[in-house]
Amino acid sequence: MLWLFVAIITLTFVLPLLSVWIVVKVTALAKAHPKPAKYALITMFIILMVAGGLKIRDIYYEKSPYYFWNELMRKNPKPFNVSQEEFEAKNRGGYCWRDKKYYSKEELWHKAMKSLTGRMIYENKFYWDNKVANVDGEFLPTEDECVRERGCRVFKIPMNPDKEKFLKDNIENENDFWKGIDVLIKHNEAESFIFSSDKNYVDDDFKLKNYILIHKLNNPTYLSVYDSNNCCTVLNKSEWSLIRKNYILKYIGIDTIVFRQESKIPIDININSWGVGNFYLSVTYSKSISVPEFVAKDKSETFKDSRRVYLLNNCGDVLYRPNYWWRR
Incomplete structure (x- = not known):
């Protein structure tokens, strides 16, 4: 709580005194040197305007409950030479303005898998940037854990019988398993994504179908696993309407630290x-799940633990939050 006490003292005493001191100095400068004072005031005004603008942008984009919605809008923006009427009509028909085409469900699946991976990478970045806080609001040194445990990354592993056998043979303990993953990466048999700017992630079109995604945070013992063969399905509106009653829209995430801030979708528009x-x-x-559970457990059971449904835009980008959770 020391930081809170310091903040209160600063706001109550230091900033007012500093403001008075600045006013006194500027007034004295204006009397002694009118012209330089004029330029000084103009410069200060510009600095304040820029700082204020940046602060407003920060509040709008990062603090707003519509932050993730706004980010999704920016991924498929309206062209300046297209009327609003045409823009909305083509959107309803499924047109992707960014890529200038209509996508089939099969094509969108590859796009959505890459975007879903990007969501995991986005979550990891909070750990790399030490932006994960405890219950007292104190930021934790999570970057050190990411480095020490070689975590906070997403692994993409194309699967075949030989590779599954290789992973099972390296299951004596967690360290051996991750060493096995490192061997696969070294021989270009697997990919490791840390940041969205990583060249291998940017260049990957996710056109493969038989692979697994392993999401590893800062704890080496547990991981989340997505099997591309049965984890993910693109639904159209009609298909979604048939199962919608089985899901509830979650605005606040309780499953992860990163997505706990309330996120909303505008209610006064046709999305x-x-x-x-x-x-x-x-x-x-x-x-x-633990590493032994992942390798030893029957996969038909393993991949039934959690169910989510994400809204997509017409280009296959996932809305990070809110999303739908299965009613158990």
Whole structure:
């Protein structure tokens, strides 16, 4: 709580005194040197305007409950030479303005899988940036854990019988398992994604179908696993309407530290007209299981632990939050 006490003292005493001191100095400068004072005031005004603008942007984009919605809108923006009427009409038809085409469900699946991986990478970045706080609001040194445990990354492993046998043969303990993953990466038999700017992630079109995604945070013991063969399905509006009653829309995440801030979707618009909600990504994955559970457990059971449905835009980008949770 020391930081809170310091903040109160600063706001109550230091800042007012500093403001008075600045006013006195500027007044004295204006009397002695009118012209330089004029330029000094103009410069200060510009600095304040820029700082204020940046602060407003920060509040709007990062603190707003519509932050993730706004980010999704920016991924498929309206072209400046297109009327609003045409923009909304084509959006309702499933048009992706960014890529200038209509995608089939099969094509959207590859796009959505990459975007879902990007969501995991986004979550990891909070750990790399030491932005994960405890219950007292204190930021934790999570970057050190990411480095020490070689965590906070997403692994993409194309699967075949030989590779599954290789992983099972390296299951005596967690360290051996991760060493096995490192061997696969070294021989270009697997990928490791840390940041969204990583070249291998940027260049990957996710066109493969038989692979697993392993989401590893800062704890080496547990991981989340997505099997591309049965984890994820793109649904159109009609297909989604048939199962919608089995899900509830979650605005606040309780499953992860990163997504606990309330996130909303505008309620006064037709989201289809903005290119969202024509398609959905249904995801079934195994969350927070141990390495032995992952390798030893029958996969038909393993991947039934958690079910989520994400809204997609017409380009296959996932809305990070809110999303739908299966009613148990």
